[in-house]
Amino acid sequence: MTVIGVAGVTCGGKTTLSERLVHLIKAELKSAVVVNQDDFFLPKMDVARIWKQGDPSVLFYDYDSPKSVDAVRFADAVDRALLDNDIVVVDGNMLTEFPCIYEKLAKVLFITLDKETCRKRRVVRTDYDPADVPGYFDQIVWPAYQQHVEHAKKRADGKCVFLDGSKHPDDVLLQQILRELDRDLIRIRTDAISVEEATQFVTSPTNGAISLFIGTTRDNFRGKKVMQLEYEAYEEMAAKELHRLCHRIRAKHPSIDRIAIMHRLGVVPVTYASVVIATSSPHRQDAMAATQFAIDELKRTVPIFKKEVYEDGTTSWKENAECCRHSK
Template identity: 45%
Template sequence: MITEMDEILELCDRVIVLTLDVNTCRQRREARTDYVPPDTPGYFEHVAFPAYLRHLNRALIRSRTDARFTFIDVSEPRYSDRNESIIDYRTQILNDHIKITDTRLDLETIMKLAADSSCGAISTFCGVTRDNHDGRGVASLSYDAHDLMAYKKLRKICARIREQHPDIRKIVIFHRVGEVKVGESSVIICTSSPHRKSAIHATEMCIDLLKEEVPIFKYEEYTDGEEKGKWKSNEEDKKEKNVAEQLNL
């Protein structure tokens, strides 16, 4: 794939990777008649799709340090309409900026992605590692993600936000993976709109849905040295916090 050709990538300002689930990929391949020679039985399962997954995995790994990569899942039936697909691609590429990265998050850079000349409001949320949890000192947090599934979920979250808040112009979601030390940002979300209320509500909706639905996992490293932390999904972490709030802990 082109994403593995360094001499070609050097010429690219953006790299858009369209992803497919196995069933959609099979259907589209079987609909084509221009393969020479034509696929033999078992070729898709044992050669074509495994090769696609290898290339995709390399692109996902590279994207954690390369800001040019954008992933868009095109498995849904609506993408069979070419005209509708082009309009949707344009919105996602230009207006929804989503990134899972192992580099430090820069608020100024992210806010620039949310800026739009028609907007008078940019609402921003920064999730920062604090130095305590349930009365214990925290040395650092570490995050990991199922990148492909996370990108799919985050794209759907952007679509839901736009359905509920149609005047939102830009949505930017950056989540860091790897170690995030105390005081550093693990997630930054920005939304922009002509007026403040939509942007504020959209940003709140976005972080709530991210916590509930996106497969990102957190590990807490404590300072007391008595016990290691454990990997928890966003959903598990939110449930624990809800229980603590109900018990007034």
């Protein structure tokens, strides 16, 4: 599960770009939704008011300050959206100003405009409530944008991609960005699972650590000889739970970059792998902790069922992979 931010200048085309991203995502048979910052503005009575420069008879409502948004409710909405979607697109001019939102974003498409183009677009907008009054753009809107763009440019994490709002980015660029953001690899399959595929997926130049877990069938369990394991699952439900697990991993360990989780169904002979988990991060402590959390929670929450087949011909059904030999 991935969160993409569409931020930047007012009237720069954020909503249109967000809708295009969702269209491209759904064309790849993935689920996506937009969460809009503007849905979380505080009530008008709670928004800061500023006197107009040179005219104290006029008050501006400062909707271009992060303090005008209920950031906690905004962040909760993003988390809820992630439970049911592969990708969440977050639309808002101030995304880079909210730490609780910014930390969730894998990439930020930050739209820029020159002042006069922005002014011309803003003046024809009739859907603002309250409506713009003379002086609001120059005193509030534009200075706030300049502050936001400077903050974004100073960030050294590589998240922000700056796009000229006077031009429409082509779908090739947007598809490339989406491919770069595909940070979770989920595989549920009946044939052998590949440790190499998992490790290659999580390998990245920016990461200094990869933690790998392999669960294999062992030949004994509680004094009985095990011949093989057999796994069953409702694949769609299991895959959905694994995507949710990836989100929970990142919520608990924000530095995690990529996650690969693979689980085999059907017959898994002794010494063969039934589950492979790999995580990567800049530092080893986070990767190791995330991998441990991932296998513990997979066994606890993901609906995959296992049948143990013993040498004496008896069988036993259990949920998840407790009869595995674990290695890191």
